[in-house]
Amino acid sequence: MTMKRRHFGETAKPESEGLMRGRCVVHIDIDAFFAAVEELLNPALKGKPVIVGGLPHERGVAATCNYEARRYGIHAGMPLRQAYQLCPNGLFIRGNYQVYQAFSEKFFRILYEYTPDVEAASLDEAYLELTRCRPLYASFSEAARRVKGRVEKELGLKVSVGVGPNKILAKLATKRAKPAGFFEVEPGREEDFLRDLGIECLPGIGPKAQVILRMLNIHKIGDLWGMPRSALRSLFGLGGEEVYLQSRGIDSRPVFTRIVPKSVSRETTFLEDIWDRRLLLAHLAYLCDRLTLGLREEHLFAHVIEVKARYSDFKTEVRRCLLLTPLQEMTAIYRVAEDLFLKLFSTSRLSLRLVGVRASDLVRARPLSLFEPYSDREERLAVAVDRVREKYGFGSLLTVRERMLDAIYEFEPRRGFVLKTASLTR
DNA sequence: TCTGGGGTCCTAGGACCC
DNA sequence: TCTGGGGTCCTAGGACCC
Numbered sequence: 194m195t196m197k198r199r200h201f202g203e204t205a206k207p208e209s210e211g212l213m214r215g216r217c218v219v220h221i222d223i224d225a226f227f228a229a230v231e232e233l234l235n236p237a238l239k240g241k242p243v244i245v246g247g248l249p250h251e252r253g254v255a256a257t258c259n260y261e262a263r264r265y266g267i268h269a270g271m272p273l274r275q276a277y278q279l280c281p282n283g284l285f286i287r288g289n290y291q292v293y294q295a296f297s298e299k300f301f302r303i304l305y306e307y308t309p310d311v312e313a314a315s316l317d318e319a320y321l322e323l324t325r326c327r328p329l330y331a332s333f334s335e336a337a338r339r340v341k342g343r344v345e346k347e348l349g350l351k352v353s354v355g356v357g358p359n360k361i362l363a364k365l366a367t368k369r370a371k372p373a374g375f376f377e378v379e380p381g382r383e384e385d386f387l388r389d390l391g392i393e394c395l396p397g398i399g400p401k402a403q404v405i406l407r408m409l410n411i412h413k414i415g416d417l418w419g420m421p422r423s424a425l426r427s428l429f430g431l432g433g434e435e436v437y438l439q440s441r442g443i444d445s446r447p448v449f450t451r452i453v454p455k456s457v458s459r460e461t462t463f464l465e466d467i468w469d470r471r472l473l474l475a476h477l478a479y480l481c482d483r484l485t486l487g488l489r490e491e492h493l494f495a496h497v498i499e500v501k502a503r504y505s506d507f508k509t510e511v512r513r514c515l516l517l518t519p520l521q522e523m524t525a526i527y528r529v530a531e532d533l534f535l536k537l538f539s540t541s542r543l544s545l546r547l548v549g550v551r552a553s554d555l556v557r558a559r560p561l562s563l564f565e566p567y568s569d570r571e572e573r574l575a576v577a578v579d580r581v582r583e584k585y586g587f588g589s590l591l592t593v594r595e596r597m598l599d600a601i602y603e604f605e606p607r608r609g610f611v612l613k614t615a616s617l618t619r
Numbered sequence: 620t621c622t623g624g625g626g627t628c629c630t631a632g633g634a635c636c637c
Numbered sequence: 638t639c640t641g642g643g644g645t646c647c648t649a650g651g652a653c654c655c
Contacts, residue, residue: 226655246623253623256655269655275620290624315626315655399653431629432652455627462623507622511649549624627654634647 217333218448219321220355220363221340223300224372226317227288228259229350230296242267242283249277249285252462252546256288260372293317299348307340312448320360322448334377341375359444361396362386368394383442388415395439397432414440453555457493459483460549466505468544477534480550481527488552489575494519494559495552498526500533503547512536519559522571526552 223229227245232238242262247253255276258267265280276283297316304311310322321340323333330336334356341354351373355366362378365387370376378386392398392406392414405428411417417425417440425433438444459480467473477500488495498520499513512533520526530550538545 222655251623252621254621256623270623272620272622275622278620318655397653401652456625458625460624509650513648515647547623551625625655627652629652630650632648634645636645637643 215324215327216358217323217327218357218360218363219323219333219337219340220357220360220367221304221319221321221344222353222367222371223317223344223348224351224353225257225259226296226350227257227293228262230293231286231288232259233349234292238284242280243286244273244276244280244283245286245288247273247285247287249273249281249283252464258283296348296350300344303343303347304340306343307336310448310450312450320363320448337377338375358383359442360446360448361439361444362442364396365390365394378442387440387442388413390414392417395436397429397435397439402429402432402436453493453557454491456551456553456555457484457487457491457495458499458549458551459487460501460547462503462547463545466544466546470538473538473545473548474531474534477530477548477550478527480548481530482523484550484552485521485523485526485575486579488521488555489572489579492557493552493555494521494557495526496554496556497552498529498533499551499553500530500537501547501549501551502534502537502541502545504541504543505546506543507546509547510537515554519554519556521559522575524571526550 228243231243231245240261242259242265244255244258244262244267246256251273253273255262255267255269255271255273257269258276262276262280262283265276265283267276267279267283273285277285293316300317301311301313301319304319304321308321308323308326310325312320312322314320321337323330323336326336327333337354337356341352344350344352353367353370353373354375355363355368355370356375356377357363357366358378358380362383366376366378369386390413392411393403395414398406406412406417409420411420417436420437422434422437425437427433429436461476461480463476467476487493496516496519497513498516499511501509501511503509514529514533516529520529534548
């Protein structure tokens with residue numbers, strides 16, 4: 194073993210090399226997902242800069258943009274107003290999440306045909322572990338290419354695919370493959386592949402961490418190899434340990450199919466800051482309604498409810514509450530959320546730009562109480578309401594809170610709920 | 620320039636218990 | 638009037654990812 198090699202791999206446990214040998218992880222990512230779906234649905238957009246996320250003068254950021262828009266310097270996460278400055282001729286689209294979700298479901302159905310070990314990283318991104326399926330395929334890279342071909346043919350969307358012996362290398366390979374390409378990190382070539390990649394490529398190195406590392410004159414992944422593990426640990430905590438290992442291409446995380454999500458949340462940033470307590474409570478009720486719809490769809494009950502407020506100065510506060518009995522019903526969750534919200538709002542003199550509600554510590558079924566007779570009446574009622582809504586549209590059956598909401602908002606088919614009145618009182 | 624929405628994970632500090 | 642040490646649970650905040 195050369196000096197360099199020993200330095201590079203010094204932390205690999207002796208047994209891990211043997212353990213990892215033969216693993217094959219594929220990372221697959223749909224290129225410019227939302228924008229690509231919009232182009233597919235409306236071919237007139239093709240060849241023009243498309244920005245999905247909102248209209249030019251709205252509050253908000255670009256969720257995705259196509260490669261034409263990127264030529265103007267626009268990227269995901271950029272404020273819409275700024276994107277408009279860079280490209281006034283860009284086509285700005287609010288986007289339709291439900292349509293993207295339908296494409297996503299189709300995407301994952303295809304992936305599961307190749308292996309049961311699929312981990313969804315987001316709507317448009319997944320890891321596939323092919324290791325267990327070795328006998329099915331002539332070679333791993335050939336199998337990965339087949340997955341890519343199938344998805345592109347059946348969805349009509351371009352994907353980038355990376356192959357490697359673990360998740361981090363597969364993910365970095367995909368980055369190299371973009372757009373629409375295929376890249377495999379071959380065994381023995383890990384060091385060459387990693388050395389000159391920028392530190393910003395490593396997951397976990399965000400804007401804050403980049404500033405710190407660049408001050409230490411560390412710009413490339415190879416520069417990280419000279420940093421002691423203890424130094425990274427003291428700078429970034431547990432995340433630093435990950436950086437130490439991943440910068441060397443070491444990653445033993447399994448590809449993991451998540452069965453129960455950790456949390457479900459809904460939030461809204463208003464077109465203008467709101468100060469009126471009634472409007473805010475009405476909106477909170479609307480969010481609780483959407484949240485509990487999500488819980489019912491997944492048959493989930495929540496042990497923790499959390500309310501988030503972001504003030505006009507962008508400062509964000511949350512209040513949360515641990516429940517003795519997990520909840521799913523709208524009215525019960527709204528009562529908790531209202532208490533939490535008032536705790537936050539009563540002490541502030543600022544108006545709000547955002548409210549949100551989150552349910553976490555989720556379980557699939559509510560444990561039976563020893564003292565209350567079991568009744569699923571509320572649950573069945575809620576499911577019945579969902580069915581009626583689905584059939585006749587939103588607002589057929591209105592609770593008191595929703596009536597209030599209805600008086601304050603109007604529903605515009607292309608814009609969603611829009612404030613009817615200006616906020617005056619608190 | 621003025622900063623979305625939906626998530627995951629980590630950390631620090633305080634309360635509480637023995 | 639003076640109060641340790643260790644563990645666990647809970648809350649709040651924040652970095653980061655897509």
